[in-house]
Amino acid sequence: MRTYWRQRNDLVRAAGRHIQRMQKALTQMNLQLANVLSDVSGVTGQAIIKAILAGERHAHKLAAFRDCRVKASEEEIARSLEGNWQEDLLFVLKQEQAGYEFCQKQMTECDRQIEQYLQQREDRSRGASLPEEKRKERLKKKKGNAPQFDLRAELFRISGTDLTRIDGIDVMTAMTILSEEGWDRSKWKTEHHFVSWLRLCPDNKVSGDKVIGKGRLPTNNRVTIALKMAASTLWASNTYLGAQFRRLKTKLGAAVATKAMAAKLARLVYRMLRYGMPYVDRGAEFYQAQHRQLQIKYLKWKAGNGYFAADLRRCVLCPCGESQQAERV
Incomplete structure (x- = not known):
């Protein structure tokens, strides 16, 4: 499993390098997709790049591939696609796109192999059901x-x-x-x-x-x-x-x-x-209250050992996590 996962991580890094070189080629042609798209490997970015490699050069036709989730308008995307179409840079873009697609294909094969390997392993859950996913924000994207x-x-x-x-x-x-x-x-x-x-x-x-x-x-x-x-x-x-x-x-x-x-x-x-110990989150407020009590206990100890605490009622944590200092008498 270690070998499969390491190979997959290597492919993820290789795909990222292909994306960087694609972005470099686009920038050199003055195609400023990075100004309107957060990721050229997304749905809109890939649709535009594939259309460019297929021979499309009209900015508004390329902008029509905009996905509804993109914040930038078609007009803004079209303005970012008014560049120069250099043959050598288009060749580089084609090569890097092919390399990126190859890495994606290899990652899919790794996923199938990892899934097959995991399914053959011993079941240690003892029939327990999978707990509900804790953080709902993970489900958004x-x-x-x-x-x-x-x-x-x-x-x-x-x-x-x-x-x-x-x-x-x-x-x-x-x-x-x-x-x-x-x-x-x-x-x-x-x-x-x-x-x-x-x-x-x-x-x-x-x-x-x-x-x-x-x-x-x-x-x-x-x-x-x-x-x-x-x-x-x-x-x-x-x-x-x-x-x-x-x-x-x-x-x-x-x-x-x-x-x-x-x-x-x-x-x-x-x-x-x-x-097999379960993890239970007690919340940020519980930690802050717990730490506040420790600070008050510490200041009371100092007060009983020759230190002076002006007003223990004010010994609460400030937002930065600091407490009031006690002075030795």
Whole structure:
């Protein structure tokens, strides 16, 4: 499964490079489709490019291929198609379009092979039904490079748990985790060993039982990269993990906060796969209230140890996650 998934990811990257070179050829011909279309690999973009390669040069006829979901009008699209038709650049466009279509065809074959492989694996769900998808916003738009079958259902069947219940982890990230590591977590004694294997733990420089410095643990582990990307999406999430990430980002910076939240996600993944523990989001408000109580408890402790807290009733979190400072008397 790892080989199939890696091959598919390589094809996705190759298709992206073809799209970039197609965009470059269009720009060199002064065809500014990027100004009116967010993606030339979409329905409208592909229809226009195929018509150009078929010999159509009239701007308004090309603009007529506009899909109803495109925000730009036909007139705006037509103005962006008033360019020069250089034979050499049209040849490049043709070659890159053929390369892109070939990658799409290969990805479809990979999807069929992955689906066939997953269907042959042992069912570990014990007859349990697939949980309802947690985040409804996922249903609004399907990613263009998403598998052409129900990957989430197959992953639930072979692993017995739905990793997409964890905030930030989508089905593509879950597939990367399971394809790279499998679903057996017994080879890592504890979740701390798992996090250390992912190189998401601190690299403390210890001398004389004292931490004299901290370093970074570089890695090209695909799961580590996927978890960091998943953690970075929590910035706008109105969830418990989202609130925690925003506080850490304010306090420690984006890089450190992303690594810390990736380690948090890794621990949650370990618990779900090793012990079958369900993940329940308690919400951003619960985290903020919990953190506020910890801050008040801390200030009360300081007040009882020779520190002065002016007014504990005002010791609530501000939007940036900071609290009032106590002064030593």
